[in-house]
Amino acid sequence: MATITPARRQATTALLDAAEELLVEVGHAGVTVRALAERAGVNQGLVHYYFGSMDELLLQTLERFTARLIERQRALYAGPEPFVEKWRTAMRHLTDDLESGYQKVWLELQAMAWNHAGMRDRVRQVLYTWVGVLRPAFQDGLAELRIDEERLPADVAVALVATFNQGIILEQLSGADSGHRLLLDWIDEQIASAERRAAGPPRGG
Amino acid sequence: MATITPARRQATTALLDAAEELLVEVGHAGVTVRALAERAGVNQGLVHYYFGSMDELLLQTLERFTARLIERQRALYAGPEPFVEKWRTAMRHLTDDLESGYQKVWLELQAMAWNHAGMRDRVRQVLYTWVGVLRPAFQDGLAELRIDEERLPADVAVALVATFNQGIILEQLSGADSGHRLLLDWIDEQIASAERRAAGPPRGG
């Protein structure tokens, strides 16, 4: 019986989906065996039979979610379109992901990880993978915009973007806004004007 | 009997202290009535007698903590020293606060607030107060550095600083680092060179 039965695959998927839904709706403290089972429409014994423990289920929830996160990021920056376009897509995600609950899931998982060594390692690894995707994309992007490595090193740009993005996400979850629209519009204008300069004279003296 | 007995004041303070300690050590899920009472060295019945409920105790923990947070920020930017010095103090806090557990307390309280409407309002208010302190400080700072409002509006600078700071804090709690030192050193150099320019010729053509 090497094959996993369709019923089993469906049940495990339903449980992982339910975990994400509960993270969005009530936070990680509300993810209990019974709530999961009810939401997924399965018996609560399945959680232990399939996953062994709550911990393992949550770890797999983290694995599945972060795999998606990285995949989307990789796909975005692997595209052939100009850098400014990728940037705008990424910034649009900031808004879209709030509505979809994506960010809530991610930060609830992070909050769990603050007090869970195993999850913390995984979260750190995800961030490093994310930065690893960002770095070459920004090296190319800055070159494309003819912004000197000396004026703004790619590593610095990556750190700045990574951190202010996470800050925006954090503020959004508290329903706060220190001026996101203003900031994003300003950056967009900086990139746009750099693009205009880059398209202009091959390089002034 | 208008006065609150010293014993009572001591016990309530001990409970609020214990709440912060537990937030640092085990996260907000570990803040239980019994754990609080044991840590504070008082009877568990006191939590309800003094605070009425866990919720109220945690709200007061949030109140007390954020009052300190804002006060420190206000004191920092109210000082007479040049902007760059205030900036460096603020950035030093980023590292110090990690070790002291300050940041863990603050983010655990925020994480609670994601699923607690009453706390969320308070967290938002704290952020706005924070930004309200930052804005005039940055208006003065940018003027001091002779950075044109047109080149970098103060509101944009504030939003950028507020968000990337929170992003750094978030990464620190996961034990991750997308390049904080690099970023902070780069910004420091930008400010330092702006200061040199500002101290130089009164303004070139």
Add this chain to the structure above:
DNA sequence: CATTGCCTTAGTCAATCGACTAAGGCACAG
């Protein structure tokens, strides 16, 4: 010294938690 009334305590309560298990079901091999 006796009384009054708030303060403080130990202990109890129902509810809920993660974990676990006995038992029946069901698809498949022979």
Add this chain to the structure above:
DNA sequence: CTGTGCCTTAGTCGATTGACTAAGGCAATG
């Protein structure tokens, strides 16, 4: 049709939770 073994289920277990309360303590008052 029968046996075999994994799959799935309902139900139980001790531990822990927030909430609550009866009863004793103790300082202030007259």
